[in-house]
Amino acid sequence: MAVRARRTQSTKVLTPDPLLPALTWVGARTPAESTRTRTWAERYVRRLFATDVAVVAGVTFLSYATLVWLDRIPTASFGSYATLSAAIAVVWVVTLSLVRSRDARFVGIGLEEYRMVVTATCVVFGSTAVAALLFQVVIPRSYFVVALPVGIVAICASRHLNRRWLAAQRIKGAYLSRVVVVGEPADVRYVIGQILKKPGAVEYSVVGAILPPGSPDTHVMARGTSIPVVGYTDTIPSVVPRVDANAVIIAGQVDGGSDFIRHLGWQLETTSTELVLAPGLTNIAGPRIHWRPVDGLPLMHVELPQYSGTKHVVKRCMDVILSSIALVLIAPVLLVCAILIRRDSEGGAFFRQQRVGRDGSLFTMIKLRTMSADAEARRAELLHLNEGVGPLFKLSVDPRVTGIGAVLRRYSLDELPQFWNVLMGDMSLVGPRPPLPSEVSTYDSTVQRRLYSKPGITGLWQTTGRSNLDWDESVRLDLYYVENWSITGDVVVLCRTVKQMIRPTGAF
Numbered sequence: 332m333a334v335r336a337r338r339t340q341s342t343k344v345l346t347p348d349p350l351l352p353a354l355t356w357v358g359a360r361t362p363a364e365s366t367r368t369r370t371w372a373e374r375y376v377r378r379l380f381a382t383d384v385a386v387v388a389g390v391t392f393l394s395y396a397t398l399v400w401l402d403r404i405p406t407a408s409f410g411s412y413a414t415l416s417a418a419i420a421v422v423w424v425v426t427l428s429l430v431r432s433r434d435a436r437f438v439g440i441g442l443e444e445y446r447m448v449v450t451a452t453c454v455v456f457g458s459t460a461v462a463a464l465l466f467q468v469v470i471p472r473s474y475f476v477v478a479l480p481v482g483i484v485a486i487c488a489s490r491h492l493n494r495r496w497l498a499a500q501r502i503k504g505a506y507l508s509r510v511v512v513v514g515e516p517a518d519v520r521y522v523i524g525q526i527l528k529k530p531g532a533v534e535y536s537v538v539g540a541i542l543p544p545g546s547p548d549t550h551v552m553a554r555g556t557s558i559p560v561v562g563y564t565d566t567i568p569s570v571v572p573r574v575d576a577n578a579v580i581i582a583g584q585v586d587g588g589s590d591f592i593r594h595l596g597w598q599l600e601t602t603s604t605e606l607v608l609a610p611g612l613t614n615i616a617g618p619r620i621h622w623r624p625v626d627g628l629p630l631m632h633v634e635l636p637q638y639s640g641t642k643h644v645v646k647r648c649m650d651v652i653l654s655s656i657a658l659v660l661i662a663p664v665l666l667v668c669a670i671l672i673r674r675d676s677e678g679g680a681f682f683r684q685q686r687v688g689r690d691g692s693l694f695t696m697i698k699l700r701t702m703s704a705d706a707e708a709r710r711a712e713l714l715h716l717n718e719g720v721g722p723l724f725k726l727s728v729d730p731r732v733t734g735i736g737a738v739l740r741r742y743s744l745d746e747l748p749q750f751w752n753v754l755m756g757d758m759s760l761v762g763p764r765p766p767l768p769s770e771v772s773t774y775d776s777t778v779q780r781r782l783y784s785k786p787g788i789t790g791l792w793q794t795t796g797r798s799n800l801d802w803d804e805s806v807r808l809d810l811y812y813v814e815n816w817s818i819t820g821d822v823v824v825l826c827r828t829v830k831q832m833i834r835p836t837g838a839f
Contacts, residue, residue: 372435498531507536514582523553578605636814654753678704694757701736762787763809794827
C-alpha cells in the first residue's frame, strides 16, 4: 500500500559523503535526470492513452466497415452510423480513464490493469445496449459482435505489448523510481530480494538501505547484489534528497510504529517523495485484502481462503471443457510420441505412478515414459547424487532418462496424458505440484495445506523456475496458490505455461 505525500517541486544534486563511501555506488545525478525519473509514470501513461485511442479508433472503424461492406446499410445511413461510431469511441476512451485503467499504481504489473480494461469495455457496450432499449434506437449487431470481443482482445494485447516495452526499458535502467528501503536488516534484505527477483517487472531501483541506529552493517546483500547502507532511521529526511530517492519503502515493523510512519510522512512532504509500506502479508493476494474505515480507523480485513463453493464449480467446468478439447487436439501428438518412445527404448509408452491428490486421496497419474523401464529400481543407487532439497529427488543429469525422454521433458510433452487425469477429476489444469506418497509422509502441518486443492498439470511452480526452485520456494508458491487462486489467475498461468513450453527453463 502506498501513502502518497503532497507533491512539490524539489530537486537536489547528490554530493559525495566521505562517511558513506557506498554513495559512490549511488552516483550523482543532475536536476534534469531527476526530473525525468520523477515523470516516467506520466510519460508512460501518455503512451498508454495514445495506444488506447489508436486501438479504439481502429476497432470502431472495423465495426463501421462491417456495416458498410457486409451488412450493406443504405447510403443515407452512412453519416448517422459514422457519428454513432465516433460517439462510442469517445465514450470508450473516457471510460477507460474513469475506471483508472491507466493509473500509475496499476499499469505494468498484475492483473488489475486488464480487469479494468475489460470492465470499462463491458460498461460501454452494456450502457449502449440499455440506451438503445430505452430510446427505441436500433444498434447494429456488428458493434456487439465485432467491437466488443475484438476491442477487449486488442486493448489487452496493446497493454501487454506496452508492458514488454516498459520491462525492456527498465532493464536498461530507464522508467524506474529510485527507492531506499527502511527497516530491520532481515526485513530490508527480503524486500530488496523481491524487488531484484525479476528485473524489469517492478518500477523500483533500490539505491540504498536505511537501518536502525547503531547497526554495524555497511551493505545489505540480496540475491548476490550488494546494496549500500546510506543512513539510519533517525536521518531519513536528510538521506532522501542526498541519494535523490523518489520513494521510501518501510519494510515490516519499525521502532516507533505508526507514530514513526506518520511523522515520517509529514517530513517527506517537502521532498516530493512517496511513502510505501511493505506489510508482513507477503503470502496473501490483493483481492483477499479490503480496507474498512471505521470512524477514522482504517481496518485491514483479510478474507478467509475459499476451498469450496461457486468458484470451484466454475473451475471444474473449465477443467472438463478444456481437457476434453485438449485430448482431441493432442491425440496425434501422443501417437507420434508413443511410437518414438517404443522405438527409442524397451518398455511401454506410458508411465503410471501413484500420486496424492486433494485431501490425501490416492490416484494413478499418467505420463509419457521418459526413463528406462527399470528407472524405479535404479533410484536407490542414485540417491547419493540427489540435487533436490527436502523430500524432492532431482538430478540435473539423470542417467535413467532416455534420448527421446530428454526432449519430452524439456518441452513438457511428457505431461500431456495428464489431461485424462483432469477429465477424470483427479487433477486440475492448474494447481500445486502432484506429490508422491513418500513426499507427503514427510510433510508437516504447514506443508499439508498443499493438499487442500487438487494437484495441477501446471502451476506457479511450473511457470516460476520448475526444477530450479528450492524446496522452500516450491512450498511457498503452492501454498500461495491454494489460498489465493482465482479463475483469472488460472488463465494467466495457462498462458505462461504455453510460453514456458516454447522457451523452457529449469526443466530436467
